[in-house]
Amino acid sequence: MTGEVAVLGAGMHPWGKWGRGFVEYGTKAARAALADAGLEWSAIQSVVGANTVRCGYPGQVAGATFAKALGWQGARVTSVYAACASGARAIDTARAQILSGLADTVLVVGSDAAPKGFFAPAGGERPDDPDWLRFRVLGATNPAYFALWARRRMALYGDTAEDFARVKVKNAAAGAANPYARYRSPVTAEEVAASPVVADPLRLLDICATSDGAAALVLGSVATARRLGMARPVRIRAVSSVSPTHPRTALDLPDIATDSAPPGSPVPDPFRPSIARAAYEEAGLGPEDLSLAEVYDLSTALELEWYEDLGLCAPGEGAKLLREGATAPGGRIPVNPSGGLASFGEAVPAQAIAQVCELTWQLREQAGERQVPGARAGITVNQGLFGHGSSVVAVR
Amino acid sequence: MPPTRVPVVDGWFTAEGGEFRLLGTCCRDCGAVYFPREDAFCRVPGCSGTELAEVPLSRRGRVWSYTDGRYRPPAPYPSDPELTWRPYTLIAVELTAERMVVLGQGAPGVTLADLAIGMEVEVVPGVLAEEGGRTLTTWHWRPVAEEEPDTGERPVPGGRPVPGEAS
Ligand SMILES: [Zn+2]
Secondary structure, rough: OOOOOEEEEEEEEEEEEEOOOOHHHHHHHHHHHHHHHHHOOHHHOOEEEEEEOOOOOHHHHHHHHHHHHOOOOOEEEEEOOHHHHHHHHHHHHHHHHOOOOOOOOEEEEEEEEEEOOOOOOOOOOOOOOOHHHHHHOOOOOHHHHHHHHHHHHHHHHHHHHHHHHEHHHHHHHHOOOOOOOOOOOOOOOHHHHHHOOOOOEEEEEHHHOOOOEEEEEEEEHHHHHHOOOOOOOEEEEEEEEEOOOOOOOOOOOOEEEEOOOOOOOOOOOOOOHHHHHHHHHHHHHOOOOOOOOEEEOEHHHHHHHHHHHHOOOOOOHHHHHHOOOOOOOOOOOOEEOOOOHHOOOEEEHHHHHHHHHHHHHHHHOHHHHHHHOOOOEEEEEEOOOOOOEEEEEEOO | OOOOOOOOOOOEEEOOOOOOEEEEEEEOOOOOEOOOOOOOOOOOOOOOOEEEEEEEEOOOEEEEEEOOOOOOOOOOOOOOOOOOOOEEEEEEEEEEOOEEEEEEEEOOOOOOOHHOOOEEEEEEEEEEEEEEEEEEEEEEEEEEOOOOOOOOOOOOOOOOOOOOOOO
C-alpha cells in the first residue's frame, strides 16, 4: 500500500449534448467540487487537467485552460492524456503530488464536448498512427471491436442478445435516478431489440453514446481533510495504471492485429484482469470487500466482461451473475449504480473522474434514490487506448 | 485507361501476381513476428534486436470472431457518401503458427450467415475502394472448404476471450 489521499470535494456538470465548449463544462464542475470541499479556488495548490481529444490548443493543455478559466492564481499546473484513462491518470498525478508533499490541495478536472457520431481519428494522412490505420484500412469503428468481443462471448459462454439487453435495462433504470445522467428514462428489453443493428450482434442501445460532460475532484492529504473538519473522509486507496505485458494476445482497440506469441509459450496474462489485480493489491482488499463497482460499459456485453475481470464471478459467468440480480441495485454487488456509460454516454477525459465522483457520493451516503445501503468500499475500472489500465479503489 | 491499382498501405501484403500473402517482419535476434510490420526495433522486452526480416504470414487461419458494419465508417475510410452504404463483414482470424489474430474485411459476398467462430478461412487479394481515380487494394478473408467432413464441432481458437478497451 502506498498511502491514502482524501476526497475533499466532488462535482459534475450534467452529461448531454449541450452545444457549448468543454471549458465551460469543466469550470462548472470544478466550481461545484470546490464548493463541495468548502475551499476557495485560491486555496488550491495544484491543478491537474485531463486532456480532451483535440488537435492542438487548448484541449491538450487542459490543466492550464481550467486554471485560466478559474482565474490565474499561481498554482502548480499539469495536463495529462491517456484517452479513456485520462481521468484516472489525472487522479494518479494528483495523488503522487499529495503523497510526495508537493501539494496539499489538488483540483482534478476532466471535460469534453464530444463530436457527433462515431469517434474518428484526427485528419490528415497518418499511416504511423494505429488509430488512423484501422479506420483507413478496415473502417473498424469502436462498436466493431465491441461486437467482436460480444460475439466471442456468445460462442464461448452462451451469452445471448437478451443478456446484453438486460445490462442496458439495468443501467437505464439506475440512470433514471441520477440527475447528472444524460438519459433519464427507463429502457425495456423490447426497445433494445427494436433498435437498429450497428455491428452485429450489437444494436444501437447496446452501445454507449458520445456526450458532453465534465467531472472534478478536489483531493488532499488525510491530515488536510481532518483539518477541514472531515472526520471520516472518503479515501482513495489505489490507482492502478498498469500497461499490458508482451505479448498482448487479445485483439484490442485500436489494433489491426495482436502480438504474435512464440510457439509453445504459455498463454500470457491477459491485460484487463491485471488492471483490477493491481488495484486490489495496492488497496489491500479484494472483490469480496466491495460494496459497488463502476465499470466502463462501452457496450452492454463489455460490462459482463468486467464482472469477470474484476473477480466478481468466474470467467464466463458474467451473464449468470447479471441474471441472478447480483449486480442490480439491491443486489450483492451493484454495478454502475450511477447508470454507467449507458446513461451518461462518453465524455472521454471526464468519465474516469465521474466514476470516482459516484464512488464518493455513494461512500458518503449522498447518492439519494440510487444509494447502495452502507457502502464501504468501491472500485472503478476502465481502459485507455494504447494500453493504459485504469482502476481506482475508494473506501470510507 | 483503367485506374491505377495501389495498395491501401505499402508493404503489408505481396504485390499482385503470384501467391497472395500478408507480410510481417521477424526479429533476427529472438524470432518475434510482427504485423503490421515493425522495421526499426523489436518490441520484446529485453530484446535489443534492430534487424527485422520480412516474412509472409500463414495463408490460412481460424475465425476468432466476426461482425459487420451497418453504418458507414467516418473518414479516413474511403467511401463515397453519394453511394448507398453496403455493409461488409469484419473477420478476426487467428493464425495458428504465429499465434496472432489479424483483423480484415470479409471478401465480397461473405455474409454473417457464412461465418462461424473456429471456421477456417484464407487470405485473398481484394479491392477496398476506388478513390481519386485509383483502385485501393487490400486483403480479404474468405471461408475455405474444410478438408474433413464437417462434424458441426469447431475448435475455438485462443481459449478465453479477453476484450479490452475502450477508446
Ligand atoms: Zn527480438
